Amino acid sequence: EAGVAQSPRYKIIEKRQSVAFWCNPISGHATLYWYQQILGQGPKLLIQFQNNGVVDDSQLPKDRFSAERLKGVDSTLKIQPAKLEDSAVYLCASSLAGMAQYFGPGTRLLVL
């Protein structure tokens, strides 16, 4: 069974630029999560989708971050404009409802 796929694996941008990350969850997993992981810390939830609807986006900085899952499968996370403090690993995870989450390899973002 294929795992959670993410791209790109690495991205370097300058502050004020825009960036987008893509996630393809495990087939059949209705729940999809985006996390931000800053070096030395545990993952912090940004947004959770159930199919194509948002379940929780309370910790998403909505002035600059946006995410969508239009067809209930793939998802994109966008940052516009990026700030230096956005440098982190962005992890996508998926799960069956109420069950354990499986993570992708992450996208490492460096904002200069």
Place this chain on the structure above:
Amino acid sequence: GQQLNQSPQSMFIQEGEDVSMNCTSSSIFNTWLWYKQDPGEGPVLLIALYKAGELTSNGRLTAQFGITRKDSFLNISASIPSDVGIYFCAGSNTGNQFYFGTGTSLTVIP
């Protein structure tokens, strides 16, 4: 948000030794998860616990869901060099939103 206290923060052990780490929360959870994260990779699920008192093994790893439902424990027996990494606990009281601990960094000295 919910705070999970994970301890110890780091461990340095000799190969072959057993390892114990734990995670505590300020509120009751109904699901506990344990992950291992290698450098440059996403967290990999090790063990999932769904019932208070549950004791589950995965090879040399054993995890327990505390009776109070506010804590969980992970033990690694006979550690080997490939056990090196950061171990995260995660808990949920809804089965949806999970809160993560700050991680335990494990170093195994050959």
